[in-house]
Amino acid sequence: MKINCLFLILCCANMLYTQEASIHEQATQLLQQYLQINTTNPPGQEMQAAVFFKKICEQEGIEFQIFDLGEGRANFLGILRGNGTQKPIILLHHSDVVPAEPSYWKVDPFSGAIINGEIYGRGAVDIKGKGIIDLAAIIQLKRSKFPLTRDILFLAVADEEENSLGTRWMVTHHPEIIQNAEFLIDEGECIVVHDAARTPLHYMVSIGEKAPLWLTLTFTGQPGHGSIPMQDSAVNQAIRAAYKIISYETPLQLNPILHAYVGMLLESQDITKIPGYTQDLSTSLQNPAFLQAIGQNPEINAAIRNTISLTCLKGSDKTNTIPNQASMSIDCRLLPGQDKDEFIRNLQNLIQNPTMQITVEEYSPATCSSWDNAFSRALAKCAQKRNPAATVIPTILLSSTDSTFYRPLGIQAYGFEPYCLNFDERNLAHSNDERIQVSNIAFGIDLLVDLLKELNQ
Numbered sequence: 001m002k003i004n005c006l007f008l009i010l011c012c013a014n015m016l017y018t019q020e021a022s023i024h025e026q027a028t029q030l031l032q033q034y035l036q037i038n039t040t041n042p043p044g045q046e047m048q049a050a051v052f053f054k055k056i057c058e059q060e061g062i063e064f065q066i067f068d069l070g071e072g073r074a075n076f077l078g079i080l081r082g083n084g085t086q087k088p089i090i091l092l093h094h095s096d097v098v099p100a101e102p103s104y105w106k107v108d109p110f111s112g113a114i115i116n117g118e119i120y121g122r123g124a125v126d127i128k129g130k131g132i133i134d135l136a137a138i139i140q141l142k143r144s145k146f147p148l149t150r151d152i153l154f155l156a157v158a159d160e161e162e163n164s165l166g167t168r169w170m171v172t173h174h175p176e177i178i179q180n181a182e183f184l185i186d187e188g189e190c191i192v193v194h195d196a197a198r199t200p201l202h203y204m205v206s207i208g209e210k211a212p213l214w215l216t217l218t219f220t221g222q223p224g225h226g227s228i229p230m231q232d233s234a235v236n237q238a239i240r241a242a243y244k245i246i247s248y249e250t251p252l253q254l255n256p257i258l259h260a261y262v263g264m265l266l267e268s269q270d271i272t273k274i275p276g277y278t279q280d281l282s283t284s285l286q287n288p289a290f291l292q293a294i295g296q297n298p299e300i301n302a303a304i305r306n307t308i309s310l311t312c313l314k315g316s317d318k319t320n321t322i323p324n325q326a327s328m329s330i331d332c333r334l335l336p337g338q339d340k341d342e343f344i345r346n347l348q349n350l351i352q353n354p355t356m357q358i359t360v361e362e363y364s365p366a367t368c369s370s371w372d373n374a375f376s377r378a379l380a381k382c383a384q385k386r387n388p389a390a391t392v393i394p395t396i397l398l399s400s401t402d403s404t405f406y407r408p409l410g411i412q413a414y415g416f417e418p419y420c421l422n423f424d425e426r427n428l429a430h431s432n433d434e435r436i437q438v439s440n441i442a443f444g445i446d447l448l449v450d451l452l453k454e455l456n457q
């Protein structure tokens with residue numbers, strides 16, 4: 001009897017969450033524990049997260065696999081089987097987080113502490129919160145024995161914040177596990193709230209991403225002593241080229257799929273007062289003068305054109321020396337469907353400098369998924385149920401995520417975090433005191449379960 005009691009106590013101590021609690025409460029406990037696992041990248045050490053998920057899946061009787069990537073890094077896959085009449089859906093998140101500086105936080109960034117209804121920790125918003133919502137949703141579907149028509153894959157990958165090692169590894173070593181999927185839900189956008197009542201207003205979904213194109217432009221000239229200026233020194237050439245670049249305006253081009261997104265960004269203004277306004281928003285969006293005017297908003301500007309940010313300038317490291325070479329680095333982001341080589345040719349034509357050498361430091365093509373399909377319809381239905389006035393808005397992300405590696409496999413990948421954030425909360429990713437409301441965990445699980453049920457009819 002004594003031994004049994006001890007055994008029972010040990011079992012309970014091993015439990016990851018309170019058995020009699022609701023899935024919402026259990027998920028909150030799990031998120032606190034997940035945030036306590038330090039997966040700061042570098043070095044990531046995501047095997048710790050994989051072991052954590054393994055324990056949960058064992059407890060819930062969910063099939064799983066751990067992929068050991070070496071040096072403490074790992075991907076984790078949990079699988080809920082459907083009857084196979086439809087293609088699988090992947091719930092993706094990354095288990096690494098960016099570094100946190102504890103002295104700037106009001107709590108330990110790896111405490112998972114709950115203060116005033118908010119869970120604090122590095123990764124709460126980016127993106128461990130979504131990871132736990134994904135896992136809780138499949139636990140809920142498993143417990144309720146919901147008849148699935150497709151497999152649901154819970155995938156936690158390593159290293160998204162640095163080099164996407166985990167996703168690259170899956171795509172290279174196990175394409176057979178993922179490439180048959182029809183849909184993938186990744187990080188990206190979320191549900192926008194504005195008012196104090198936190199009414200879900202816009203269900204934002206990123207359906208594509210701009211292409212990062214990082215270039216270094218190097219100029220060569222006669223070296224010499226700083227006491228004898230030279231008009232055509234490498235530094236002067238670089239400065240003239242830099243001036244041309246910052247004065248240059250790339251052409252405006254609005255993808256029709258972004259009309260609703262631009263409309264949302266303009267909703268606080270009286271658009272009839274904007275120069276170039278004619279008739280209504282969609283007519284006005286055909287007018288270059290209107291586009292030019294709304295492009296004053298930096299976020300709209302980045303959505304309607306290829307952008308160039310001048311980020312580094314290098315010349316001599318001695319004040320009295322005119323160097324052989326000077327260079328600048330520019331961070332360019334191209335809209336989906338743009339040709340990188342043509343963009344570079346345009347730059348050469350703009351700068352017109354025979355000494356200029358262009359080096360491509362980084363490039364990955366822009367990707368875009370289709371919209372108007374079973375996914376968008378299912379999400380619209382779920383949004384309607386929760387708030388009849390809510391809209392579902394597709395966008396193109398200005399930065400990039402792991403989705404960009406899955407789209408070329410034919411998977412329709414969407415950036416959708418199923419929780420409600422206001423503008424300030426959206427900026428908490430990578431920031432100090434990163435946190436998420438406890439109520440968002442319950443909201444997210446219910447919404448995702450609902451969405452998955454819709455997609456499994």
Ligand SMILES: [Zn+2]
Nearest residue numbers: 126127160187
């Ligand atoms: Zn992230």
